[in-house]
Amino acid sequence: MRRADRARRHLLAAVVAAAAGAAAAAPAACSKPVYLTFDTGHMGVAPLVAQVLQDEQVPATFFLANERTRTGGWSLDDQWAPWWRELAASPLGHAFGSHTWDHHSWLADRPDGGFDTRPSMGPQAGQRQVLSAAQYCAELQRPADRFRAMTGQALLPLFRAPGGKTSPALLQAAQACGWQHVGWAPAGFLGDELPSDKYPNDQLLKKALAGIRAGDVLVAHLGIWSRQDPWAPAVLKPLVTGLKARGLCFATLREHPAYRAHLGVK
Template sequence: MPCATRKTTKTGARFRALTALTALAAACLTLTGCARDGTAPSAARAHPAAGAPAAFGTVDCRRAKCVALTFDAGPSENSARLLDILKEEQVPATFFLLGARHIEKYPELVVRMAAEGHEVANHTWDHQILTRIPAERVREEIQRPNEEIERLTGQKPTLMRPPQGRTDDTVHRICKELGMSEVLWSVTAKDYTTTDSELITRRVLDQTSRDGIILLHDIYAGTVPAVPGIIDALKERGYVFVTVPQLLAPGRAEPGKVYRP
C-alpha cells in the first residue's frame, strides 16, 4: 500500500501515546495487576462444549501442531496489506481491535476482516489500562467496541485482550457480564520497540511452540513486512495457523475466564 511521508509522520505521532502504553507489555505478566494464571488451550480442548463438533473447521488442534497469529490495536493504514498477505498465505488470524481512531477510521477493514474468515475481537475503545479506571469506565471501554463491531459485521465479539495484559477481578466480572473471555499471549516480538522486520521475525521464531499465541501489532512499520517470513518459517516447522477459537476447540472460551498458553 502506498504511504506518503507526510502520512507516515502523522501516523507516528498518532501512535506515540499507544507506543508508550504498550512498552511494558512484554514484562506485564510478572507485574501486579496483570493476569498470572489462565486456562491453557490444551485444558480448554479437554472439555468439549455441549453440542460442539469434534473439531473446529478442518483443523483439530488436539492432533495438529497449532499456533494462533494475533494482531492488536488496529485497524490501521497497514491492515489492507496484511489482509492481502494472509489471504495469499491462506492463514486465519485473530484481530483485537481498538475503537477510537481505528474502528472509527477504518470500518471497511473491520468488515473485510470478518468477511475473509478472521476472528474479530476487542482491545477496548481507547486503550485504557483497565486496572486503573473505575468499573463503569471498564464496562464502557469493553462495550463500545463490541457495539461498533457488531454493527459493522453482524457478529458480537466474544474475545477481548486487555491493554498490556493488565486485568483483575473487576475486569473478569465485567467481562463475564458482557459475555467476553480474555485472551493473553505467549509470544511477543516487542514490535513496538523496533522497525527491523528481520529482528521481529527472529523474536517470534525463537519463542513459538505448540499452542502458542503470537502477539503482533500491525500499526507499526516493521511488523507487516515480517509476517510472510514468520508464516513461511512456521509452516516449514509443521505449524498450522488457526484463530483463537479454533485453538480452543472443541472447547469454547467461557465468559469471565482468561486464556493463555
C-alpha cells in the same frame, strides 16, 4: 446394454475423480496450531497485513479499539468500515474481539470495586480515569456494538486488555459481564512495539522462529506509532512461511482449548 454399461462406468469414474479432487483440495486439519492475533493501531499496515493473510491463507483474530489513525481519523470510523466489513466476510474465517473503546490501560484496583485506568485515546487520553466495573464493561461492549453496525457480525466474547495489564478483580468484573481475557505466550510477543533501532526486524524474526511452539498465542498490531521500521509485512510474511515450514499451522481463538467452553464450542 453395453452402451448403458459404458455410460454408467464413465459416470462412476467421474464421481470418483471429483471426490478425489475435492479431498485433495480440502485443507488438512490443523494439528499443531498457533494463534496469530492483532490489536488495532494506527492502521498504516492494516491492508498489507490483510494481504499477507490472504496470500498465505492464514486466519487470525483481531482485537478492536477505536484508535487514532495516520489519516487523522479512527480505526473504527466510517473510512475503515469497508475494510473491517471485507475482513469479516473473508472465507478464511477471521475472528474478532474487544480491546476496549478508548484503549484503557489498567493502573490499579479501587476499594469500591472500580478501577484506575489511563486511556490512550478519546477525550480523556493520557489522563488518569476512574471506571466502575459497569463502566469498564461498557468500554468492552462499545467495540462490539460498532463492529456489528459495520459488519452485521458479533464479536467473540473475548477481550485483550491494552498492554495485557489486568488484575484478578478486573478479570472477575469482565467475566461477570460475559468477557474472557486473552493474553499471549512469552514467545508470542512478536516485538512490533519495540524500537526498531534496538530491535531490528531480522532480529525479531529470528527470535520468533526459534521460540514459538504449538499452542502459542502470538500478538502484533495494525501499526505502531513509535516503530520507525514497520514490522509488517517485512516480518509477518517470512514468519508465517517459516512457521509453516516447521510444521505449524494457524487457527483463530475459536479453536483455542482455553476458550472453547466460554465460546460454547464443542
